[in-house]
Each structure stands twice: as structure tokens, then as C-alpha cells.
Amino acid sequence: MNASIFNEVLGPIMIGPSSSHTAGPARIGKMGWQLLGEPVKKIVIRFDPAGSFAACYNSQGSDFGFVGGLLGIDPSDDRMRSALEIATQQGVQVSFLKEPLKEVVHPNQAEITLTGEHGRVVEFTAISTGGGMFEVVSYQGFSVSLKGDSYDLLLIGGAGLHGEVQACVQALQTCELTEGSSKSGKQVLVQLKLDREPLPELIRRLQALPTLGELVELGPVLPVVKRRDAQVPFCTAEEAAAYAGEHHLRPWELACIYEEAISGKSREEVFALMDHILEIMRDSAVRGVAGGYPQRGFLPPQTCKVAQNMKQPGAKVFDMGLLTKASLWAAATMEYDICMGRCVAAPTGGSCGVLPAAIISIGEDLGLSKEKVREGMLVAGLVGVFIDHGATFAAEICGCQAENGSASAMAAAGLVQLLDGSADEAFAAGSLALENILGLICDPVAGVGNIPCVSRNSMATVNAVLSANLVLSGFDPYIPLDQAISAMASVGRLMAEEHRCTGRGGLCTTTAGQCAEQYWQQCCAKT
Structure with a gap:
């Protein structure tokens, strides 16, 4: 379904x-x-x-x-x-x-x-x-x-x-x-x-x-009970773009029409669900940046310290404009998630910082209304639907390209909506973001996520902004979004089992990674 x-x-x-x-x-x-x-x-x-x-x-x-x-x-x-x-x-x-x-x-x-x-x-x-x-x-x-x-x-x-x-x-x-x-x-x-x-x-x-x-x-366990007789107007990015052109629709309207069809909910109900998601996302990012929560894993939360150091007089950092706060939000949300904070899987826990950073942080810094930010997140969600239809979000199947890669593609499309881009531009930005991260493995050191998942959320956020900017400025990613999604699924099938969240490949096998694993297992044994 x-x-x-x-x-x-x-x-x-x-x-x-x-x-x-x-x-x-x-x-x-x-x-x-x-x-x-x-x-x-x-x-x-x-x-x-x-x-x-x-x-x-x-x-x-x-x-x-x-x-x-x-x-x-x-x-x-x-x-x-x-x-x-x-x-x-x-x-x-x-x-x-x-x-x-x-x-x-x-x-x-x-x-x-x-x-x-x-x-x-x-x-x-x-x-x-x-x-x-x-x-x-x-x-x-x-x-x-x-x-x-x-x-x-x-x-x-x-x-x-x-x-x-x-x-x-x-x-x-x-x-x-x-x-x-x-x-x-x-x-x-x-x-x-x-x-x-x-x-x-x-x-x-x-x-x-x-x-x-x-x-x-x-009874149902998920928030949406799907209609058994649902007739959705499109299932792929190609079909959605054609539908948008035929009916003169903006990208966020496509998302609403799709969700109304699959769930039977009214537009107001769709908005209410999304507003609640946005509220939790923002809260997790703010709490993450503030710090002060218990450590979990082999490293303490670091984003709060990094944010403070960046503000020091004479700090040796490059000016990244909107990306400075966004990259901190992405890392902080992921750290808060690792430390058992409440967050929104978007589309997964391992990529939960990308969308709050790219859509909410940047949307607020641009002075956009809550309604405009909601529109951006709806478009991000729609691209996620296409990824779910054509591939997977499971790192155990496709590696981190399915988590942070998918989140980056979704965020890129949502960013295009924030600047009132078209459906074609949104889907092109999503494709470019996925092209840039294709093949990324999943290798959380000690199985926790302190390294490399925290910084990969920031990387995926920057990639989303880069992809949106390039496409809105005329760059052609050439590969359509649906085909990029298919390529991701194909790469995942070819990816070694050791590189799909098993703890047996990538950074997990380094000397430092093995030391972290030993330390974390000792911590778990004590509790």
C-alpha cells in the first residue's frame, strides 16, 4: 500500500x-x-x-x-x-x-x-x-x-x-x-x-x-489509518510533476492532495498533524543546543560547547551565514536523540536533525511565517513518500544513504518550497542532494551514533541547502528524482552487509572505534 x-x-x-x-x-x-x-x-x-x-x-x-x-x-x-x-x-x-x-x-x-x-x-x-x-x-x-x-x-x-x-x-x-x-x-x-x-x-x-x-x-498503532479504497492521484515524482503542471499546483498543495487521498483527512487535519510535528522538531533542536542532559554513549554532547566557542571573540570559524545555526541545530537534535530525548524520526532517528535544521531553522532565519515553514515540511514529506515507494529508509538495507541521504533530498525539496520554487525545481533539488550522498555507508561507532551520525546530520543539511541553491540558480542534475531513488536502492543491494548498521565495517573497525565499543559495552554492563 x-x-x-x-x-x-x-x-x-x-x-x-x-x-x-x-x-x-x-x-x-x-x-x-x-x-x-x-x-x-x-x-x-x-x-x-x-x-x-x-x-x-x-x-x-x-x-x-x-x-x-x-x-x-x-x-x-x-x-x-x-x-x-x-x-x-x-x-x-x-x-x-x-x-x-x-x-x-x-x-x-x-x-x-x-x-x-x-x-x-x-x-x-x-x-x-x-x-x-x-x-x-x-x-x-x-x-x-x-x-x-x-x-x-x-x-x-x-x-x-x-x-x-x-x-x-x-x-x-x-x-x-x-x-x-x-x-x-x-x-x-x-x-x-x-x-x-x-x-x-x-x-x-x-x-x-x-x-x-x-x-x-x-487497533491501529500508527497515527494514520489508511483508506482501503484510497485512489491517490500520483505515486512518483514524475507523476506528481505532471499532475502539478496539469492542475497548476504548488508543491505543497501536491502533498496535501496526496495525504488527503491516502488518509481521508481534511486539509485542516493534515495541517494540524504537521503543526504538531513541527512543534516537537523545534523543541528537540532547542533542547539539544541548550545542552544539560545526561550523556549516553562514549562521548558527551558536544554541540552546546561548539556553539559557545563559535561566539567567542576571535573564534577561528568560517562565516557560513544561515548554515551556522542550521548545522548546529542538526547536530544538536541528533545528540538529543542519542541521549534518549523526544524527537521526530524524519525520516529516521539517525537523520532526525536534518529537517528541523534545514526547514525550521532556515525558515525562521528568513523571517518566514509558520504557514510557510509548514509548506516546506509538507513538500519534504512528499519527497519522502516517493523514496518510500521506490527504495527504503532502512540503513540495515541501504546504508546511511537511505537515512541522511533521504533526509537531505527531502530537505532540499522543502527548501525550494520555502523560496516558492516549482514542483520540477523541488524534485530536481531532491535528486541532486541524493546524487551527492549516494553510497554513504552506515557505521555507527559502538552502535551508539556519537560518531559519525551527529556530524552527518550537519553534512546532510549543508548538502540540502547547496542542492536547492544550485537548482534554483539553473543547475540541471540531469537524473530525475525517481531514477536517483532507484539508483539508491540498487546501490544498497550491492552494499556489503558490514556497511549496513552491523558494527562490523567502516569506522567501527578502526582502533579508536574498537576502543569506543569496549568502553560502551563496559558502561552497558554496569547498568
Whole structure:
């Protein structure tokens, strides 16, 4: 299904440090909390030794993310930071095991077994697909697809269940109906996906089906419930540019039209969602620059010190104009995220500083209104939709080009909107920004992000401004945005596993990187 700006691209609003390794697990946990349906008393989570989770589940917050979600805590809740302690206080047994999984389909894969206080046992497999998105791919041995963007009903029963459910549903409520793989040939699972809460009458009739053994009701985990019958006017940059030309639309209007179609929300509701995103982004940047929050990782937050040193008389720094504050905002937001601050994955936790810096900081320094800044962020979100459709935001699949590269492309397009550029110019700037960062690997030293993720956010911000300026001044990047996105996906497929957030390549393998890893593991052992 097509992406939503507020599901796949901008968000989640989360407690850091990582969207794929903290917020994704938290959302997986929240779905598991619903699947169990009673307070959890025992949690066993298994990671494949060769996967990304096994390499950095404790350094990037997957441990407290999973557990927090399984306790019913939202990714943005302050209690997420203390989820492991809360579990201990509630007498919940928690185990993380590194052992070969039966079938590995993604580097961020977990097999989870839950035992409830009344003895119910649930087993499911889930993957964190990048940017805080996830999918539960199996439940109690049956194939399922739970992504948190719909209302879902899972029904397990005898061989005739599918026909019974189909007859029941047709008369009451529109939905998508699929059948999971059979279990020993005796039982089947039927999954219903709905874009609104199931009618009480539907639930009553389903519960009365003669072959039904179990019915599980699941609510959405993501902010936008996608319309099952959504007809979006475009899915790619090429289609959007043509649509803009035909209907004489500005880039930000394209974003609104798309999101209204996929979500069924009014323009005012789209604006409200974006305004909330902007509020959290700005707050995280301001808090990051101010400093004073606890250190996490092998280095203390440095941006506050850098900002103060830049203001000293005779400071040895080059005048970068608007970029001075923007580059500080980018680094500070990333540091605040690493230290478990509340931020917005945009499109990921590892690139969360780029859009606040490029769109909000520069927009404010230009004296633009909140409405104009909102327009810029909407365009950034739309370019993120195209990237999601054509590639991925997951560094575990495509390296840092998918995180800071994507964020830089989104920011470049949004900056063009701030200066009232056209859709063609916005998409060209996005393409140029992506061209400039193509091939960037993901190698967070010690799995934390102090190095090189903080400074890469600043670099991606500068690249976005450079790309927007060049395009608005007549530079032709030649490669269309959709093709640049496709190239990024292709490069990711060719990228060595060691360079995709495994801690086994790039800066992680240097002598200094190994020392940082040893130090951080000692810190984790103490806590």
C-alpha cells in the first residue's frame, strides 16, 4: 500500500535513540501487547546472530523499546526510558537471546514469545522495516501481515472458517480478507483489515461462527489509518510533476492532495498533524543546543560547547551565514536523540536533525511565517513518500544513504518550497542532494551514533541547502528524482552487509572505534 507522510515518512514522535531499533521495536511491542490481551509476565525475544538487532539491541535501545511496547507504553512516552526498570518492578521476566532463527527475512527480525499472567502464551515474528515502521509476519505459526495502519481481526478456526467469515462480512462492513497458512491441515487463520473500527454487530456475528476457535481484535498503532479504497492521484515524482503542471499546483498543495487521498483527512487535519510535528522538531533542536542532559554513549554532547566557542571573540570559524545555526541545530537534535530525548524520526532517528535544521531553522532565519515553514515540511514529506515507494529508509538495507541521504533530498525539496520554487525545481533539488550522498555507508561507532551520525546530520543539511541553491540558480542534475531513488536502492543491494548498521565495517573497525565499543559495552554492563 502507498505511504502516508505521517506514518512512513515524518514520525514517529519517539524517545530516542533509533527509529528502526527503538521506535520500531516499541511499536512491535505495542502490537504484541494487544495480541496477548492480558498483562505480560514473561518475555523471551530471539535475534539471529548475523542480524542488526543482535549487534546493537542494547546500544540502540531495542531492549527498552520492545519491553516498553509490551507493557503498553507508547514510543513517545517518557516512561519508555525506564521500561526495563518498570518491567523488573512489575515482576516481568525478560530474556534476550542470540540464536539462529528458523527463517530470516530481514536484518531487523525478532521472534517473540509472551506468557501472560493468566497463562496465555503467544508466539509471533516481527520485523522493523525502517523509520519506525514494522510488520508482524507470523502469529501462532500462521502467516499474517500486521503493520499497525488499520483495524485488524484475526480469526482461527476450522477448515470452513474462510467461507463463513466471507459471508458474514459481505453483508456488514467493507474490508480486506486474507487467509493465513494452515496449521497441520486442521486449522486456518483468517485476517480482516478494516479502515474503521469494526461494527459491534460484525464482532457479534463473527463470535457466533460455528468453526471459530479464537478471535483477536487489534487497533491501529500508527497515527494514520489508511483508506482501503484510497485512489491517490500520483505515486512518483514524475507523476506528481505532471499532475502539478496539469492542475497548476504548488508543491505543497501536491502533498496535501496526496495525504488527503491516502488518509481521508481534511486539509485542516493534515495541517494540524504537521503543526504538531513541527512543534516537537523545534523543541528537540532547542533542547539539544541548550545542552544539560545526561550523556549516553562514549562521548558527551558536544554541540552546546561548539556553539559557545563559535561566539567567542576571535573564534577561528568560517562565516557560513544561515548554515551556522542550521548545522548546529542538526547536530544538536541528533545528540538529543542519542541521549534518549523526544524527537521526530524524519525520516529516521539517525537523520532526525536534518529537517528541523534545514526547514525550521532556515525558515525562521528568513523571517518566514509558520504557514510557510509548514509548506516546506509538507513538500519534504512528499519527497519522502516517493523514496518510500521506490527504495527504503532502512540503513540495515541501504546504508546511511537511505537515512541522511533521504533526509537531505527531502530537505532540499522543502527548501525550494520555502523560496516558492516549482514542483520540477523541488524534485530536481531532491535528486541532486541524493546524487551527492549516494553510497554513504552506515557505521555507527559502538552502535551508539556519537560518531559519525551527529556530524552527518550537519553534512546532510549543508548538502540540502547547496542542492536547492544550485537548482534554483539553473543547475540541471540531469537524473530525475525517481531514477536517483532507484539508483539508491540498487546501490544498497550491492552494499556489503558490514556497511549496513552491523558494527562490523567502516569506522567501527578502526582502533579508536574498537576502543569506543569496549568502553560502551563496559558502561552497558554496569547498568
